[in-house]
Amino acid sequence: MGAKLTETNAVSDTPWLNQDGQQPLVKIKGLTKKYGGWAAVDNIDLDIYEGELFCLLGGSGCGKSTLLRMLAGFETLNSGTITIDGVDMADVPAYERPTNMMFQSYALFPHMSVEKNIAFGLQQDRMPKSEIGDRVHEILKLVELENFKKRKPKQLSGGQRQRVALARALVKEPKLLLLDEPLAALDKKLRKQTQFELANIQDQVGVTFIVVTHDQEEAMTLATRMAVMDAGRFKQVGTPTEIYEFPNSRFVADFIGSANIFEGRVTENGADHVRVKTEIGEVFIDHGQSVNVDSKIWVALRPEKIHIVKSQDPASGPNQVSGEVDDIGYLGETSIYKVKLPSGHIVDVTAPNQTRPMNRTHRITWEDKVNISWEPSSAMLLTS
Amino acid sequence: MYSRRSRFLTIMLILGLAFFYIPMIMLVIYSFNDSKLVPVWGGWSVRWYQVLFESEEVWSAVALSLKIAFINATCATILGTMAGLAMVRFGRFRGRTLFGGLLVAPLVMPEVITGLSLLVMFIALNQLFGWPGERGFTTITIAHITFSLAYVAVTIQARLTGMGETLEEAAADLGAKPFKVLTAITLPRLTPALVSGWLLAFTLSLDDLVIASFVTGPGANTLPILIFSRIRTGLRPDINALATIIILAVAICISIAAILMFRQQRADMLDQQMAAREDT
Numbered sequence: 001m002g003a004k005l006t007e008t009n010a011v012s013d014t015p016w017l018n019q020d021g022q023q024p025l026v027k028i029k030g031l032t033k034k035y036g037g038w039a040a041v042d043n044i045d046l047d048i049y050e051g052e053l054f055c056l057l058g059g060s061g062c063g064k065s066t067l068l069r070m071l072a073g074f075e076t077l078n079s080g081t082i083t084i085d086g087v088d089m090a091d092v093p094a095y096e097r098p099t100n101m102m103f104q105s106y107a108l109f110p111h112m113s114v115e116k117n118i119a120f121g122l123q124q125d126r127m128p129k130s131e132i133g134d135r136v137h138e139i140l141k142l143v144e145l146e147n148f149k150k151r152k153p154k155q156l157s158g159g160q161r162q163r164v165a166l167a168r169a170l171v172k173e174p175k176l177l178l179l180d181e182p183l184a185a186l187d188k189k190l191r192k193q194t195q196f197e198l199a200n201i202q203d204q205v206g207v208t209f210i211v212v213t214h215d216q217e218e219a220m221t222l223a224t225r226m227a228v229m230d231a232g233r234f235k236q237v238g239t240p241t242e243i244y245e246f247p248n249s250r251f252v253a254d255f256i257g258s259a260n261i262f263e264g265r266v267t268e269n270g271a272d273h274v275r276v277k278t279e280i281g282e283v284f285i286d287h288g289q290s291v292n293v294d295s296k297i298w299v300a301l302r303p304e305k306i307h308i309v310k311s312q313d314p315a316s317g318p319n320q321v322s323g324e325v326d327d328i329g330y331l332g333e334t335s336i337y338k339v340k341l342p343s344g345h346i347v348d349v350t351a352p353n354q355t356r357p358m359n360r361t362h363r364i365t366w367e368d369k370v371n372i373s374w375e376p377s378s379a380m381l382l383t384s
Numbered sequence: 385m386y387s388r389r390s391r392f393l394t395i396m397l398i399l400g401l402a403f404f405y406i407p408m409i410m411l412v413i414y415s416f417n418d419s420k421l422v423p424v425w426g427g428w429s430v431r432w433y434q435v436l437f438e439s440e441e442v443w444s445a446v447a448l449s450l451k452i453a454f455i456n457a458t459c460a461t462i463l464g465t466m467a468g469l470a471m472v473r474f475g476r477f478r479g480r481t482l483f484g485g486l487l488v489a490p491l492v493m494p495e496v497i498t499g500l501s502l503l504v505m506f507i508a509l510n511q512l513f514g515w516p517g518e519r520g521f522t523t524i525t526i527a528h529i530t531f532s533l534a535y536v537a538v539t540i541q542a543r544l545t546g547m548g549e550t551l552e553e554a555a556a557d558l559g560a561k562p563f564k565v566l567t568a569i570t571l572p573r574l575t576p577a578l579v580s581g582w583l584l585a586f587t588l589s590l591d592d593l594v595i596a597s598f599v600t601g602p603g604a605n606t607l608p609i610l611i612f613s614r615i616r617t618g619l620r621p622d623i624n625a626l627a628t629i630i631i632l633a634v635a636i637c638i639s640i641a642a643i644l645m646f647r648q649q650r651a652d653m654l655d656q657q658m659a660a661r662e663d664t
Binding site for chain 1: 550551553554555556557558559560561562564568569572573652655656658659660
């Protein structure tokens, strides 16, 4: 295993920007999979570069698992091409592809010990016995399961099974590792911890990962880049920051995190600012964006980017509104305030609880008059 | 209220068990009857067991039945497994529905029809090709395989559907070619179904009277054929002795199976406890 496991990745951190002309490891062109008349995967294009940890994020039935299974070779495709490392995969069966998959259910062979499960893939390559032993030992060390190699899968806890599944998929040093909801079966605490472990292991072995998940927090933590999928299509592809801070549509803004979305019309469009008249008042944005004056547009505001202060004086001017606290969701570290505006709209605001309420009542409570405001850079303009 | 109800349940249980087992108990008791006439009690004796052990006819029938059952079970398991795999793992091939229907047809076909049609076929084959010659061991075995394999195929299909395809996909993903997937993953996972399918085919064959009667020839008597032909000439105490031995053999087999199952359950429970401890 040696070199590849210890070698750190020398390629750039942002290969998708393609500064140094690197060829993508995976090229997907016009990929379509239909069941009857319904397209599970609908004309998808995607390039994934070596060393990436790419997340496919979407709700159930959006086609993300189908796409993964097509990469692994378990599903035939209706049209389009998949190229991995320059080789067209059209006629390559699953057992000859340079990919390995980690299944959601782990799919460990119940009649084989941990050691045999992991060695299985290497045996198929007719590798000498001594080398298999070395590799299995090394990968067990990586996932910290050296003392469990003689156990059967059902004698392991959920977290241990997850690591065996990962080890089994990694030990063949695939060019591409496909992970189908790798953490979904773990409980919440273990999942959070394992997210970082998974990212660390990926960093150590330098294998390209494609992870399918429905959990946006998981995708945000793991991914170098991610794709938001819906109804067989990509809604947006980008880094977690791009997707969260610069969503390209109401769907993405609302799907990732939460967002207050208001309809409006562009009243002023300068080189360095945009003014929008919305249902809740005037919004001023301090950077230019290519929108037409008087066009219909949506403004999205993330709840955590809105400031909330208790105030009797009504707010005036752009980027601020007065309202009344309609409801509060107390989450411990933060609180969610549902602020009702005079227009009847409800705006979600989250604020960290940075001071401890000594007399056991919070500073802002039900039916308090409040002013809410946001930075000129915080509002996101969406044209679709 | 509860005690009355439980007494009612107890009585029903006893009646139910009596309904099942009194005939067998009677049979066992009468097998030790000294009298030559079955309905007349003549005191305890094991003489009919001696008669039975000295009867070459009975032992050759037992040997024939076991031989047929063994070969039938083995062939039916192989063919039935192949059919089951084709039905569940080969996707939608042309004529799949028809194939599935033909596969289960022997299950619903009256035995008389199956037996008769096989007999007609064997006669025709013999006229055309001079094979299978005299009817007996070969024809009974072939006849048994044709209907047993349907039972095996159904058992295997159910198990294959139940266990899903993920493990096989995982093996293929790790580089195993289709035949390797079959031998390393599918067949080991199918073992319980293979064993129960084999045992089912074995029992069906040992049990069969109707079909065997149609396709057998002179001199080839399976155990059921022998017993039935003797009963027709009147109840005979040595047959009771034979039935008692069969009951004993079945009871031993079932006990062994129960003990093995109990051990497996206990091992599973220990495994689960072990896994649960690791989580903390």
